[in-house]
Amino acid sequence: MRARWIGLFILVAYFASAEVANADSTTPAIYTFNDPLQGIHWSFEFPSLVTTADTINITTSTELLSASIDPSGPDGALGCSIDGAGIGSPTTTNPIVVTLFSSCANGGGAFGRGFVTPIDSFGTFTVQTEQGPEITLTIIPATQAVPEPWSLFFLGTGWIGVLGVTQRKRIRSRR
DSSP, X not given: OHHHHHHHHHHHHHHHTSOSOOOOTTSOEEEXXXXXXXXXXXXXXXSSOOOSSOOXXXXXXXXXXXXXXXXXXXXXTTTOXXXXXXXXXXXXXXXXXXXXXXXXXTOOEEEEEEOSSOOOSSEEEEEEOTTSOEEEEEEEESSOOOOOHHHHXXXXXXXXXXXXXXXXXXXXXXX
């Protein structure tokens, strides 16, 4: 009987310790950029994490998941809107993140921020500025598995029921 409980414990421990999300370079990725100095924020989804020197170009605003410009920021004060984004040379030691603008009082254009480390893995990458706030690019898996707590709850209550039945049979057999 004790061997059964040990086996059950090992099985439950194995499933409880299983990795919830196994993200790799083929997992769709969400890139989110935040530049508090310029008042720029945007994000887009890409089919996979870019692990080569290829440039990512999102050239239409409809491809962006979100895009916002602080109206009191330098670009917002010019009436700019974000039309696209790009990441150049993400695997090099000097990748650049570019925001494309239009509808500006000065006609539009692009603004780039250089990073000092490759941005070719999931995580948050930062650039510290002399003016204070950090500029960040965060890359997360687009699909993350969500654990199902109710299935673990029902598994546990089921085993409690089995224990109760087993204990009841054991008590009856002793009488």
